[in-house]
Amino acid sequence: MARYDSRMTDTRAYHHGDLRRALLAAALEAIEEVGPAALSLRDLARRAGVSHAAPAHHFGDKAGLLTALAAQGFDLLAQTLTEADDDLLEAGVAYVDFAVTRRAYFDVMFRPELYRADDAELVAARERAGAALRSGVAALPAGGVPVDTGRDALAAWSIAHGFATLWLAGALPDRVGDDPREAARAVLSRLTA
Amino acid sequence: MARYDSRMTDTRAYHHGDLRRALLAAALEAIEEVGPAALSLRDLARRAGVSHAAPAHHFGDKAGLLTALAAQGFDLLAQTLTEADDDLLEAGVAYVDFAVTRRAYFDVMFRPELYRADDAELVAARERAGAALRSGVAALPAGGVPVDTGRDALAAWSIAHGFATLWLAGALPDRVGDDPREAARAVLSRLTA
DNA sequence: CTGTCGAACTTGTCGATGACAAGATTGCGC
DNA sequence: GCGCAATCTTGTCATCGACAAGTTCGACAG
Numbered sequence: 176m177a178r179y180d181s182r183m184t185d186t187r188a189y190h191h192g193d194l195r196r197a198l199l200a201a202a203l204e205a206i207e208e209v210g211p212a213a214l215s216l217r218d219l220a221r222r223a224g225v226s227h228a229a230p231a232h233h234f235g236d237k238a239g240l241l242t243a244l245a246a247q248g249f250d251l252l253a254q255t256l257t258e259a260d261d262d263l264l265e266a267g268v269a270y271v272d273f274a275v276t277r278r279a280y281f282d283v284m285f286r287p288e289l290y291r292a293d294d295a296e297l298v299a300a301r302e303r304a305g306a307a308l309r310s311g312v313a314a315l316p317a318g319g320v321p322v323d324t325g326r327d328a329l330a331a332w333s334i335a336h337g338f339a340t341l342w343l344a345g346a347l348p349d350r351v352g353d354d355p356r357e358a359a360r361a362v363l364s365r366l367t368a
Numbered sequence: 369m370a371r372y373d374s375r376m377t378d379t380r381a382y383h384h385g386d387l388r389r390a391l392l393a394a395a396l397e398a399i400e401e402v403g404p405a406a407l408s409l410r411d412l413a414r415r416a417g418v419s420h421a422a423p424a425h426h427f428g429d430k431a432g433l434l435t436a437l438a439a440q441g442f443d444l445l446a447q448t449l450t451e452a453d454d455d456l457l458e459a460g461v462a463y464v465d466f467a468v469t470r471r472a473y474f475d476v477m478f479r480p481e482l483y484r485a486d487d488a489e490l491v492a493a494r495e496r497a498g499a500a501l502r503s504g505v506a507a508l509p510a511g512g513v514p515v516d517t518g519r520d521a522l523a524a525w526s527i528a529h530g531f532a533t534l535w536l537a538g539a540l541p542d543r544v545g546d547d548p549r550e551a552a553r554a555v556l557s558r559l560t561a
Numbered sequence: 562c563t564g565t566c567g568a569a570c571t572t573g574t575c576g577a578t579g580a581c582a583a584g585a586t587t588g589c590g591c
Numbered sequence: 592g593c594g595c596a597a598t599c600t601t602g603t604c605a606t607c608g609a610c611a612a613g614t615t616c617g618a619c620a621g
Binding site: 209210212213285286287288289292305325326327329330332333334335336337338339340341344345346347348350351361362363365366 | 403478519520533539540558
């Protein structure tokens with residue numbers, strides 16, 4: 176599908192270059208600045224130095240571009256979760272860290288009204304992330320308490336997701352500090368204790 | 369500040385009526401349909417039967433309208449939480465229920481990039497909701513475990529907020545069913561157990 | 562080497578939107 | 592009744608997403 180050249184973020188060579196990549200990179204920047212809803216395809220085109228209609232050729236419409244971003248995001252999240260897989264607490268911390276450090280992806284991924292949630296590539300990527308999540312919970316230490324894996328997975332996902340979104344929304348009180356990993360560890364450990 | 373007439377959602381009497389109220393009601397409808405980001409002031413004006421520039425007179429701009437909605441939402445949430453205050457689990461269930469049944473409010477409240485988060489009325493309302501939240505946690509059953517109120521409050525808030533947002537995003541697996549209260553109770557009880 | 566074909570990109574346009582300016586209407590206080 | 596200020600309207604502009612039609616360029620066949 177996509178044609179990957181050797182060099183990544185080449186800014187020249189747009190006429191016959193990797194515009195698709197450049198647009199996605201520009202979209203990440205723009206989303207960090209104004210959020211996914213206020214994203215403007217024409218602004219991306221300007222950032223990439225192409226005409227205002229060029230983005231439509233690669234993504235169809237704005238939803239198409241955000242669909243590609245969301246799919247990429249779910250893949251990155253799956254990868255992140257897999258790396259910290261054997262420790263549920265660390266997987267939760269990694270989840271929060273992903274949300275904060277790759278905010279643009281995260282902001283799009285859980286806003287399905289902005290993209291095509293039934294896109295095949297996206298569904299596959301989301302499923303990979305879900306599998307990574309579940310396998311993290313399955314590898315629980317499992318003390319004396321009987322483990323209800325389904326419920327525990329939802330609880331773990333909920334608390335990590337909730338902390339991440341509250342952090343991103345700036346809704347948390349100042350005293351949580353400015354290190355999301357540390358703050359997340361303190362809160363998430365309430366569940367695993 | 370606001371002039372509250374006796375009748376509430378009067379649809380006639382726009383020229384000199386309660387346009388402000390009618391616009392907020394229309395906004396709630398529109399947000400349920402298309403989300404807060406795709407909200408159009410001109411659409412609200414059409415729904416209320418007034419000219420396209422009328423909304424600006426009451427709210428300044430779109431952010432002004434959403435600020436008013438968010439403030440109202442935090443007040444409603446504070447009220448909801450206060451009612452179920454002595455039981456942490458039920459407060460969590462009420463939080464999720466609020467998010468689902470008053471989705472339009474909830475969708476705006478935690479998206480501060482859409483409104484003016486430093487608005488005085490809004491800050492006050494948000495503080496009331498925060499106080500209600502904290503007092504719910506302070507009234508914990510407090511079994512043998514030593515209670516860290518701050519951490520526990522964040523954990524409780526996170527898990528309820530996370531479950532609510534995942535539910536609204538349609539990200540949860542089908543097997544959680546279609547009753548948010550029941551599903552929330554099952555998951556949240558993982559924390560209080 | 563050359564011609565053709567299709568992908569990549571451009572130019573032009575339309576309807577909708579948010580914001581602003583300026584004017585009209587209405588009811589309230591004096 | 593009379594003026595004033597809040598409320599609402601009309602008009603306009605820049606910007607945006609989407610679409611249509613045209614242009615450029617490279618790959619590939621012969």
